[in-house]
Amino acid sequence: xxGSLYVQLLDLTAGLVLxxxxxxxxxxxxxxxxxxxxxxGAAVAxxxxxxxxxxxDAEPLVVAAVVFGLKAxxxxxxxxxxxxxGGDTREVTPLVNIPASLVAAAALTLVxxxxxxxxxxxxxxxxxxxxxxxxxxxxxxxxTLATRRKAITQIVGFLLVxxxxxxxxxxxxxxxxxxxxxxxxxxxxxxxxILQVLTVRMRTKTGGLDLDALQELRD
Amino acid sequence: MTVxxxxxxxxxxxxxxxxxxxxxxxxRKVRALLEGRAGASVAQPWRDLRKLFGKxxxxxxxxxxxxxxxxxVVVSTVSLVAAAVPFVSxRAPLAGVGDLFTVAYLxxxxxxxxxxxxxxxxxxxxxxxxxxxxxxxALAEPTVLLAVFALSVPARSSSLARIVAxxxxxPHRAVSVESLLAFxxxxxxxxxxxxxxxxxxxxxxLELTMVHEAMVLEYAGPDLALVELGAAMRLVVLLGLMxxxxxxxxxxxxARPAQVALATLAFVAKVxxxxxxxxxxxxxxxxLRLFRVPELLAASFVLALLAVTVSFFLA
Numbered sequence: 001x002x003g004s005l006y007v008q009l010l011d012l013t014a015g016l017v018l019x020x021x022x023x024x025x026x027x028x029x030x031x032x033x034x035x036x037x038x039x040x041g042a043a044v045a046x047x048x049x050x051x052x053x054x055x056x057d058a059e060p061l062v063v064a065a066v067v068f069g070l071k072a073x074x075x076x077x078x079x080x081x082x083x084x085x086g087g088d089t090r091e092v093t094p095l096v097n098i099p100a101s102l103v104a105a106a107a108l109t110l111v112x113x114x115x116x117x118x119x120x121x122x123x124x125x126x127x128x129x130x131x132x133x134x135x136x137x138x139x140x141x142x143x144t145l146a147t148r149r150k151a152i153t154q155i156v157g158f159l160l161v162x163x164x165x166x167x168x169x170x171x172x173x174x175x176x177x178x179x180x181x182x183x184x185x186x187x188x189x190x191x192x193x194i195l196q197v198l199t200v201r202m203r204t205k206t207g208g209l210d211l212d213a214l215q216e217l218r219d
Numbered sequence: 220m221t222v223x224x225x226x227x228x229x230x231x232x233x234x235x236x237x238x239x240x241x242x243x244x245x246x247r248k249v250r251a252l253l254e255g256r257a258g259a260s261v262a263q264p265w266r267d268l269r270k271l272f273g274k275x276x277x278x279x280x281x282x283x284x285x286x287x288x289x290x291x292v293v294v295s296t297v298s299l300v301a302a303a304v305p306f307v308s309x310r311a312p313l314a315g316v317g318d319l320f321t322v323a324y325l326x327x328x329x330x331x332x333x334x335x336x337x338x339x340x341x342x343x344x345x346x347x348x349x350x351x352x353x354x355x356x357a358l359a360e361p362t363v364l365l366a367v368f369a370l371s372v373p374a375r376s377s378s379l380a381r382i383v384a385x386x387x388x389x390p391h392r393a394v395s396v397e398s399l400l401a402f403x404x405x406x407x408x409x410x411x412x413x414x415x416x417x418x419x420x421x422x423x424x425l426e427l428t429m430v431h432e433a434m435v436l437e438y439a440g441p442d443l444a445l446v447e448l449g450a451a452m453r454l455v456v457l458l459g460l461m462x463x464x465x466x467x468x469x470x471x472x473x474a475r476p477a478q479v480a481l482a483t484l485a486f487v488a489k490v491x492x493x494x495x496x497x498x499x500x501x502x503x504x505x506x507l508r509l510f511r512v513p514e515l516l517a518a519s520f521v522l523a524l525l526a527v528t529v530s531f532f533l534a
Contacts, residue, residue, distance in 0.1 A: 004391060015396035018525065019403075026518045099517035106521045113532050132532065 006054045007126040010171075013046040014130035017167055018109070021140040021160055025101050028090050030152050034079045037156050037163075040137075041071025044163050048170045051127065060170075063181045067166065070185045075159065075192050082196050083152055096147040105140050112136040127171040134171065137164030151199045151209045155192065162188055222474045224310055228302040234483055235301040235459070238490065239451035240264035242458075245491060246498035253502045264451065271444035279340040279437050289336030290438070290445035293329040297452040300325050305380040306459045307482045308471040309387070319367045319377045323360065326412070326456070329449065330356045337434035344426065348433025351509065355418065355430065358516040359411045362404055362523045369401040369526035370464055379460075383467045393465065400526035402465045407519035409457045411512070414450070416501040418512055428506060455490055458497070462489035 020040035024033050045068035052060025083089055094101065112135035120128050141160030148154055166184075169176050199209065206213050222230075244261035251258025278286060303316035316322075330352060337349035371377045373392060374385035386392055411418040414431040423429050435446045463470060469485030471478040507515060 008391065008395060011396045012394070012399070015399065015529065019400070019522070022518070022521060022525075026514070098514045102514075102517045102521045106524045109525060110528060113528055129532070 006050065009050045010047065010054075010126055010130065013043045013050060014133045014167065014171070016040070016043040017047070017137060017163065018133045021137045021164075022102065022105060024144060024156055024160060025105050025140065026098060028092065028098070030083050030089050030091060030150070031080070033091070033153060033156055034076050034083065037079070037159055038072050038076035040160075040163055041075070042068060044071060044166050044170070047130075047167060048176075051170060059178055060176075063176055063178055066178075066181060066185055070189060071159075071163065071166075074189065078192055078196050079152060079155065082199050091148055091150050091153050094148050094153075101143065101147060104143060108139040108143060109136040112139055130171050131168055134164045134168035137161075137167065140164075149210050149212050151195075151202060151211055154211065155195050155199070158195075159188075159192070222308075222476050222479050224308075224474075227308045227310065227474070227479060230479070230483065231304075231306050232298050232301045234307070234486065235452055235455050236298070236448070238487060239448065239455045240268055242455050242490060242494045243451045246494050246501075249495045249498035250502055253499060264447075268444045268448060271447070272441050274440035276441050277439045278442075279342075282340045282437070285332075286336050286339045286437070287442065289332040289339075290442050290449060292332035293449035294445050294452065296325045296329040296332075297449055297456055300456050301452065301459075303379075304456065304460055305383045305463055305470060306486050307479060308474070309380045309384045310472075310474060317379050319364065319371060319379055319382075322379065322460070323363045323367075326363075326453070327356060327360060329453065330412075333434055333446070337437075340437045342437060344433045344436050348430055348436070351430045352434055355411050355512060355516070358513055358520070359408045362408045362516065362520045363412070365520065365523035365527055366401040366405040366408065367464065369397045369523065369530045372527065372530040373397075379463070383463055383470060384472065386464075386467050387470065387472065390468075393467075397526045397530035398465060400522050400529065402461075404519040404523035404526060405461055405464070407515060407522075409461055410497070411516060411519075413454045413457050415454075415497060417504045417507040418515070420506050423506075428509075454494070458490045458493045459486060462486070462493060 017040055020036045020043065023036035024040075027033050027036065045064045048060050048067060049064035052058070052064060096104065109132075113132040116132045116135050120131055122128075138161050141157045141162075141164060144157030144160060145154055146157075148157065202214070203209060241261055241264070243264045244259070247263070248258045248261050299316065300322050304322060305317060316325075334349040334352050334356075337345035337352070339345070367379075367382070368377075370382050370386070374382040376382065376385075392398060410416070414421055419430040420428060421431065424432055426433075431450065435443065438446050463486075466489060469482055469489075471482040
């Protein structure tokens with residue numbers, strides 16, 4: 001793969017990761033949020049695949065396949081099942097309204113670009129220049145966790161944080177070892193499955209997914 | 220043999236004016252076909268305009284001179300933009316005008332003139348439409364500037380002709396992250412500024428939903444024809460701006476007649492395709508609630524801001 005094409009593909013996939021994080025904040029419909037998360041997972045896998053293809057290394061390609069299967073197929077399917085069991089399918093009243101959270105996310109992105117400038121300056125290359133995007137996605141994920149009320153959206157926020165970390169790992173280390181990635185992926189899958197069980201239990205107990213309803217203890 | 224710069228400017232104005240009602244006809248036709256109707260002929264908007272121009276001029280009783288001047292302001296500002304933006308040739312005929320800030324504010328002058336004209340006769344609908352239009356314009360305008368600004372950073376100039384020439388010289392820039400983000404932001408703004416679905420519905424006359432139509436409700440005859448022509452030209456100019464900035468292929472860089480002719484054809488084809496795509500998109504979306512419009516525009520503003528950030532840091 002030629003140099004400029006590689007840089008463009010890397011920039012495009014990394015940019016897609018960031019845009020998907022914004023779509024998660026922008027949409028109210030839980031199904032659309034999960035779709036954005038799936039696209040983001042595919043884009044993260046794309047980053048690994050592009051860098052593997054560039055360095056003519058097979059291991060990142062296998063990692064990319066694992067990441068794609070997990071983040072773009074399995075986890076979204078689990079979340080979709082949780083939403084599909086009826087009840088409310090929209091994030092109706094986030095704690096911070098949508099235009100304000102979009103502007104906050106833009107500010108977080110600027111902060112992450114400003115904060116990671118020294119890190120990028122250590123070894124400037126096309127890969128390290130996308131590190132700010134990973135940091136921004138982590139921050140946006142934390143913001144989602146803090147300002148959304150529904151259990152599903154909070155799981156999505158958690159997964160955004162994970163996608164951001166995975167992106168940084170792929171671009172900063174020139175290929176994550178397969179064993180490490182397998183371990184992290186299994187952890188993530190288990191966490192999502194446990195969260196799904198908790199969410200379903202919560203719905204059977206309280207009849208909804210609103211975490212604000214869990215503020216007091218009852219018999 | 221070469222084509223003079225003034226001739227190119229005149230050609231651009233002629234092409235925009237001539238194709239504007241046809242573009243409206245094309246969008247209506249595409250919409251009708253997708254909905255399973257036969258639809259009116261593509262030339263129908265031209266026939267409507269001819270009919271309206273032939274009518275008697277009627278002005279509301281209490282309207283002031285603003286009411287009569289506004290349609291002329293709209294059409295003349297859009298024509299000036301049509302002459303200055305590098306639609307056909309990058310040899311900017313009106314060098315000072317073909318600047319990103321000038322173009323954005325010239326378009327805004329037309330919007331403000333129409334909003335004033337909506338307020339002028341003192342009817343309830345006109346005021347409501349004007350207030351809505353101003354809300355949308357105030358939110359959309361920073362996005363227009365930011366989106367084009369993202370493209371002007373790599374070109375190191377805010378002159379639209381230079382931006383287009385820079386993209387033509389380095390075609391790989393056209394598919395970079397910043398231009399994709401800027402394209403998405405700009406597309407939303409074009410929809411908002413041109414008053415299309417899901418921000419405004421150009422086909423409705425329902426009190427609660429109309430924005431642009433409410434503003435121009437008092438117009439009749441030749442004035443209405445000018446307003447409609449201005450709105451159609453605005454759509455062509457916005458779509459043409461989008462085509463020139465993000466897909467500048469075919470735009471002439473020299474003044475040879477053959478190249479200019481080819482560029483004109485390319486311009487008409489690009490705007491036609493964009494218009495048809497817009498109409499196709501409109502079939503699948505419902506109009507957004509007015510209070511949700513700021514959300515959409517905030518999203519596009521954020522995309523434009525990201526585009527600027529990325530072009531600044533990745534450059």
